[in-house]
Structures are given as structure tokens and as C-alpha cells.
Amino acid sequence: MRKTRVGALFCSCRLARIKTLSMFLAFIPPCRRSVLSWRCALGCCCMHTNMAEPMELLCWGGDWDLPSVHSDSLIVLAYAKFSGAKLAVKSIDWTWRTITASVPQLHYEGSTVTEPAQILNFLRKQRFNADYELTAKQGADTMAYIALLEEKLRPALLHTFWVDAENYVNLTRPWFTSHSPFPLNFFVPGRQASLALSRILLTKAESPLLNITEVEGKIYSEAKECLNLLSHRLGNFHFFFGDTPTSLDAFVFGHIAPLIKAPLPSGQLQKHLNQLDNLCQFCNTILKNYFTDASAEKRMDCSLTAPHDPVDANLQKLTQLVNKESNLIEKMDDNLRSSPQHRHETKPSARASERNSPLLSKH
């Protein structure tokens, strides 16, 4: 009987759950509280009712251990994970959107945002900000490094995947052809390849001689230099600005992850990148911590092994406790619903007769 009363209490007052969660929040310093409270509030909202419609992201599908093979889509996915934004990810593979949509694309309450930089700005305005701890100078550095990536690394990436004949014929074109519907599979890869070529030629080639072979040496040497610079900047840290990932980490991850993971037949840039251990480590850390399908608890347990601040460690422990608490409450709910005593309350006469009969039969 006590159990049913307790059960009724839990079943009826889910708000009590939120109150216990908020008790934990009181122990967290204010700057962290906002992130955790936002995450918890989001979680509670989703548990309660689906009031806020989730944001929808259109992107290319995943392969080679990556959630998406497209650099820009990876940037947005990574940032969403870092900032705790819940996105409903829809892949455009095998739909007509492969040729009509400019990917990645974020839909929310009727408005559409494209381009990674704009999408990140939009997410920041919705209060999903992974950069709230950065100083002004670090914010300026972020802008500068993103410009470096766009200018030096992106042309070489485009060349490796779309212009280099061996890679294009053996890897990129088959992949995109197999992920596009008929009859678009004839057009999609060719269109992307010509866009990539024109971008490289218009931005990097010297105008009298618009010839791709002249430019190749230059763009690859610039890209290798850029990777070396990034490696020097990262050093021995897990992320570019301390222990938590920020938008710069999302941009770097989006650019280098396809290069590390794709099985390229001829990849001189890939070989160069594989020699830079800290960048490969950086990529694998992000994949392991933010993109595996393991449960949340397991991810919390096997999180960063680097020395934390004590504040970070406390935050992790509190988050674990909160998660365990909510899981326990759910389990108790379910147990109570399916418990025999609960059913016993509803059908007392039948049970009484059942119980009595063995007793009677014994004596």
C-alpha cells in the first residue's frame, strides 16, 4: 500500500522530478549553470510535452565512420553537439534535394538558414553558444583561423575530392552517384566537380594562365603549411581553446575529418595529415565523445582523460547523478505500473480467491 501511494506520488507529480534536478543546479557556479540548466530544461521539456518543435537540419548522409561526408554539414553537426542543440537530422540522400538544396540547411519555425557561418550565428541567437567562455581576443583568433582554413585548406580539399582524377573516379563519384536518385545520379557529381574546379581556378589561378596543373603545386603546399600551422597551434591540448570545444574546433573538425577517414586512392595530403598525430587524435576524440551511439552515461564515464579543472569534474559528476536520478525515476514508474500489487488494487476479489485457494488446499 505504501508503494502504491508512493507510486501515485511519482506518477502524478512529475514536477517533483524537475524540482530535484534544480536542487542540483544550485551547487553549480553561475557561468556553467546556464548551459546545464538549458540542457536540463530542454530535456524536461521534451520529457513533458513536445512543445518546442525541434530544429531540422538537411545534410548529406554519413559513411566511413563519419556522421556526414560533407565538410560543411559536419561543421554544423559538430557545433550542434558541442553546444547541446537538439537537431533533427535529415539526410538528403536519395531525394531530389541532392540537386535543388544547398546543403547544409537549417529549418526552424518557417525560416531557413544556409551556410555554416550563418547557421552557427543562428544557433548562437537561439542561445546554443559553445563560445560563451572565450575572451575577446580568442574570439578574434577564431575568426582569423577560420579565414585561414577557408583560404588555404579548402581549395586543396576540393581538389583532392573532386578534381584529382583517381580520387574522383574511384571514390567521390561512385559515392555520390549511389546516394542520389535516378536520374539525378548522372548530374549531381558532375555539377559538384565543375563547381569545385571553377572555385579553385577563379580564386587561386593567375588570370593569364587558367590551367589547373600550374595551380596544383601551389595549393597543396599551402594546404600542408596550413595543416602544420594548425598542428602547432593545437599543441598538446585536446581542443583549441582549453578543455571544451568551441566553434573553431567544429570548423577544423569539419574540414579534416573527411580527409582522415575517407579511403582515398591517391592522397598526398592525407599522408601528410596522418603524420600530424595531434590533429588525428583531435578528430578521433571528437568522434568518440560526441558521435558514438553509446548511452549518455557511458559517454560521461569514458570522457576526456586529460586533467580536468575540479569545477569540470564536479560538473561531470553532477550531470551523471542527474541522469541516473532521472533514469531511476523512470524505472520506478514503469515497475510500479506493471507491479502485481498495482493490479491487485484494481481486481481485489479475484486475487483474494486465488490466494485463499492454495491456503485452503494446503490444510
Add this chain to the structure above:
Amino acid sequence: MSLAAEAFVSQIAAAEPWPENATLYQPLKEDQILLSDSASSLAVQTFLRMCGLPVLVSCRANAEYMSPSGKVPFIQVGNQVVSELGPIVQFTKAKGHSLSDGLDDVQRAEMKAYMELVNNMLLTAELYIQWCDDYTATEISRPRYSSPYSWPLNHILAYQKQWEVRRKMNVIGWSGKSLEQVYEDVSQCCQALSQRLGTQPYFFNKQPTELDALVFGHLFTILTTQLTNDELAEKVKSYTNLLSFCHRIEHTYFKDRGRINAA
């Protein structure tokens, strides 16, 4: 240039010291040169002055066509011709003059990143305003660019250049931007530079580097060039430490010429 050719050029460059008659070529200052070219030219001149290397400035109407890469400015040193700030910095380094030797690896990475930021945002914004904004293109850019030539060549060349720049903007995704968005990008870029500079005299504290030369070239030209409206200059003026940075470099390196007359 391929890597082998670059190495070859560096070797030849290292063989001789800097001559007295090195010349910098740019389009005509009064009539022809545009904002973006003027900014690049000033950046190279500032860099060479910071290195203490003498160079004569020569204005030619066909400077763009003489240049090996099609971009101005370019310098002629002995029997070698090098264009654009990046290759010129490498060239002077091969000759033994460098401003960024004292930086460690992380600082050098930052310097390159900020130089790319200036190229990516400021230079692209200048090109956009000059060629993709119809009013500026009609009133200023096309007449100036084609002023040395007679009809019909002036029309053909001006429209060809405009078409080329618009294609480039299309490919990098700037053609969909409005003028206000471009001004906003310039403002953000200046804010990043201002925050990086802080209260220091130069970007890497005591010594000027090529980044200082590049930033000075662009900002000074924006501040002193007369466009159809002053909004671009206003955006830059709102950051006082950048203004004082420009004044300081002008007084330090250009005081013998009086005020620089930008086109």
C-alpha cells in the same frame, strides 16, 4: 609557380644583395588606380620600408599586364620580377631580410591566420564594393580603370574586369550578399583586428611584421579614399586603436614624404 621553380628562384635571389634601383610598379596614381590595388601597393611599400629596403615607385598604365600574376603591385629587383605581398615577403626573406624571424611557431600561425583574415574579408569587401555595387562601378571604378585607353577599348576592358570580379564573387558565395552585409563583415573584421591589437603598438608587441604592413595598407587606403559614400571609412573610424595604429606607422615610416597621397 611549382615548388621546384620556387626553390630555383629563391636560390638566385639569395645570390645577390638588394640593389639600389629596385622598382615597384603600380597603375597610375591620379587617374587609374582603384581602392583594392592602392591598398595592396601601399602594403608592399610599407613592408619594404619596415625592412629598410629602398624602392622606387613607378606608375604605369599597363602595370597589371606587365605583372607575372596579373595582380599589382609587382617589384622588379635586378633581373627578377615578383608580384603580390606573399611572394615578395618570401623573396626578401631569401635575400636575408625578414621581419618575422623573432616569432615562435604559434605566433607565426596566428600571423598567417590574421593575414588571411584581412585578405578574405577586407580585400574581398573592397572588390565587392568597387565592382559589384552598380552605383560605385558606374561612377568610379569603370571610368577610372579604363581612363588610359580610348574608345572602344575602354568599355571592353572595364566590362571584362567587372565580369571577372563578379564571377569570382559568385564562386565564393559573396554575390548573394547585400551592401549592408558587406559593411557588417568589414566591421566584424575590424573588430577582430582591434581586439587582437589591444593597446600594443604593433600586432606582435614590439616589432612590426608583415601583418602590420598589410593592415596599415588596407586601413589607411580605406580612410583616405573618396568613395560614393563614407560608410566604409566610418566603420573603420569607430575603432580608435586602429586609427592610432595607422597614425603611428605613418609618422614612423612615411614622415620624409609628408602625407602619403592616396588616389
